[in-house]
Amino acid sequence: MTRPTEWWWHQPPRNDASAIMGMQTGFAAALSLGVWLVCLVLGFAAGGVTSPLLYLGAMLLLLATVGVLLSAPRDPVVLWATAVIVIVPPLAIVVAVPGLTHRPGMAYVTLTGISAIVVAFLAVRGRAVAAWVGYGLGLVVALLADQVAGPQSALLTMQAPNLAAVLMATIFAAIVRPRARQFYGLREQTEREAAARSAEEATLAVRDQQLSRLDDGARPLLDRIATDDGLTASEVQRCRLVEAQLRDRIRAPGFDLPAVANAVWRARARGASVLLFDDFDIAAGMPDPSALGEVVDRLVSVLRDAVSGDEVTARLLPRGRTRFATVSVARQGRVVRFEFDARGQESTVGNRP
Structure with a gap:
């Protein structure tokens, strides 16, 4: 029928x-x-x-x-x-x-x-x-x-x-x-060949961008380490921040956005602990841009308010779940958790000691 x-x-x-x-x-x-x-x-x-x-x-x-x-x-x-x-x-x-x-x-x-x-x-x-x-x-x-x-x-x-x-x-x-x-x-x-070429060009552009960012962030520190003069405390801290940022790009590519990267860098510099995870199956299709935008806005807001000792965790959940993403912040024994559905609708489901 x-x-x-x-x-x-x-x-x-x-x-x-x-x-x-x-x-x-x-x-x-x-x-x-x-x-x-x-x-x-x-x-x-x-x-x-x-x-x-x-x-x-x-x-x-x-x-x-x-x-x-x-x-x-x-x-x-x-x-x-x-x-x-x-x-x-x-x-x-x-x-x-x-x-x-x-x-x-x-x-x-x-x-x-x-x-x-x-x-x-x-x-x-x-x-x-x-x-x-x-x-x-x-x-x-x-x-x-x-x-x-x-x-x-x-x-x-x-x-x-x-x-x-x-x-x-x-x-x-x-x-x-x-x-x-x-x-x-x-x-x-x-059309398939054109799409494949576009995807290949996009991949190469992303790779070049990532290499450029890696070069900008890591090369000065690698050059400094190569001098064998020892690192200052601030340089050690910067090394840790660069290493954590590189790990984020591998572990959470869905959050690899300038706004998120900058907010995470500043929060970690203040002493907050930030963990990003991306379990969304991007090979089966991109997430809804508007839903992802809502998650990013909330994550940046949470990171902006994060202080030393806070633990911020953001995760894009696997495809097929009733929830699309979660953002949680633990502060002084209390946890606030924000959940997002596939349309980006937010709900606060945790505020407990």
């Missing part, structure tokens, strides 16, 4: 021959409606319609079939839509015949013409065999109408052009559909 979210107004464009022909656009829907209205007016204006309600009902059935043809999902089109497109056009002719004279002029032309167009485009959407079944049903209906409802030469005459339309659509689909698959396959391959 096709879910409503699979209809064309919810789904991405189908990469098939119908996309090349523009069948997935609003213009195609508007054009189809315009052609249907013209056919309706011609059928009534040309005379021969003895029951307007029956003729209008038949035309409305055909209009609904066109809507199914344009909007039904997947390639080839789903089976239930295929059944509708095959069955409804002959049914529309059955509905209309009692309300038409034997020679109704344009009325049969419009009915059989729209029916032929629908089954022809069904072949374009990947159901060529079903299209021929639909044409066959239309021919059977015409023959039965000729036998049961009296001579229907006009109805039978319209089947020859319909045969040509379905035949041309079948040949077109046989030629274009494989080319469409090749075209869209090449395009998807190009």
Whole structure:
């Protein structure tokens, strides 16, 4: 059973021959409606319609079939839509015949013409065999109408052009559909290669940035150590801060942001203990930026207020948990814990000795 979210107004464009022909656009829907209205007016204006309600009902059935043809999902089109497109056009002719004279002029032309167009485009959407079944049903209906409802030469005459339309659509689909698959396959391959190149360039840029930051932070200290003159207390403290910052980048890449790094550095310099953990499975997708932003804002706020002896712990939790992240601060025997859900909504769940 096709879910409503699979209809064309919810789904991405189908990469098939119908996309090349523009069948997935609003213009195609508007054009189809315009052609249907013209056919309706011609059928009534040309005379021969003895029951307007029956003729209008038949035309409305055909209009609904066109809507199914344009909007039904997947390639080839789903089976239930295929059944509708095959069955409804002959049914529309059955509905209309009692309300038409034997020679109704344009009325049969419009009915059989729209029916032929629908089954022809069904072949374009990947159901060529079903299209021929639909044409066959239309021919059977015409023959039965000729036998049961009296001579229907006009109805039978319209089947020859319909045969040509379905035949041309079948040949077109046989030629274009494989080319469409090749075209869209090449395009998807190009997009994947471009995405891979972008990811590689981004990785290299991050690596260069990390090396630059490492060089800026660690090289002066390494040069100082290489002199073998001994380190002052402040230099030892700076070494510890640099080492802790490098560990954070490895252990908690999700928190590797300038605002967090600066706040953590200052908090540790004041004597606070800060631990950062990132257990979020980034390989399966990035976290929600707004949720991560809420966590970062709270963490920076906590670090800004941290003093000597405080213990601050922040963690991005594994994917699939009911909580997204936690930030806790322990001060003088009391613990305050902030929890965040996947949308970044914050709750305070601990304030205890």
